[in-house]
Amino acid sequence: MSVLKPGIEGRVKGVEDRVVEACASCGRDRGEVTLLAVSKTFPADAVLKAVGTGLSAFGENYAQEGCDKVDWFRENHPELRLTWHFIGPLQSNKTRPVAERFDWVQSVNRLKIAERLSSQRPEGMPPLNVLVEVNVDGEESKSGVTPAEAVAFAREVAALPRLRLRGFMTIPAPCTDPEAQQAPFRTMKRLFDEANAEGLALDTLSMGMSGDFEAAIRCGSTMVRVGSAIFGPRDYGHGH
Numbered sequence: 001m002s003v004l005k006p007g008i009e010g011r012v013k014g015v016e017d018r019v020v021e022a023c024a025s026c027g028r029d030r031g032e033v034t035l036l037a038v039s040k041t042f043p044a045d046a047v048l049k050a051v052g053t054g055l056s057a058f059g060e061n062y063a064q065e066g067c068d069k070v071d072w073f074r075e076n077h078p079e080l081r082l083t084w085h086f087i088g089p090l091q092s093n094k095t096r097p098v099a100e101r102f103d104w105v106q107s108v109n110r111l112k113i114a115e116r117l118s119s120q121r122p123e124g125m126p127p128l129n130v131l132v133e134v135n136v137d138g139e140e141s142k143s144g145v146t147p148a149e150a151v152a153f154a155r156e157v158a159a160l161p162r163l164r165l166r167g168f169m170t171i172p173a174p175c176t177d178p179e180a181q182q183a184p185f186r187t188m189k190r191l192f193d194e195a196n197a198e199g200l201a202l203d204t205l206s207m208g209m210s211g212d213f214e215a216a217i218r219c220g221s222t223m224v225r226v227g228s229a230i231f232g233p234r235d236y237g238h239g240h
């Protein structure tokens, strides 16, 4: 058994080992799965340490906090090639700063939000990569389109000029049983394949978090969003 290094280096190594093992367990290539580090609530210096371990894609949930972090990196570390994903609930009055800074928005769940992001994406930037958020378990507390609406809604989003639709994102109801975790992920994989069969050319299925990403990978996830297993437990005490 290897001895894990303390701190973020050891945690990233542990997550990477789990991703490799999950891919191996279902005959997938490690290169098919992107590891997105969810840095919400953690300061820029924690993100910088994560960059030091080789991570380059980061997920943020709150518009103000996320935009501040993107700006901090552009100002202080313009040499770093980082990719920023907005993954949290997005209100229509917050779309502009997000459209002006982020590379991806994973939480597109209403046409109005998609239209605003498209019209507010600056001309000088590449199209904004977006994912349609699907409320796969139909939970009241979660946003996202229903599985039944997902493919038709994806088609509408794909038609917007300054967006590039890449796929779907989902956050299933919390569940600790590895077998039961697979049901919603299988539903998502079916929708993903269905959309592609209709010609949408999607390449990203964002599903799986610290507690369930192995199950997600076995069901076809191409991007896992991992927060606490990388950065440690979050403290929501200051403002959120």
Ligand SMILES: *Cc1c(COP(=O)(O)O)cnc(C)c1O
Residues within 6 Å of the ligand: 038, 040, 061, 087, 088, 171, 209, 210, 211, 225, 226, 227, 228, 229
């Ligand atoms: C916070 C968050 C994550 C990461 O959750 P962990 O359980 O800490 O890995 C992933 N996706 C979304 C949308 C989140 O809000």
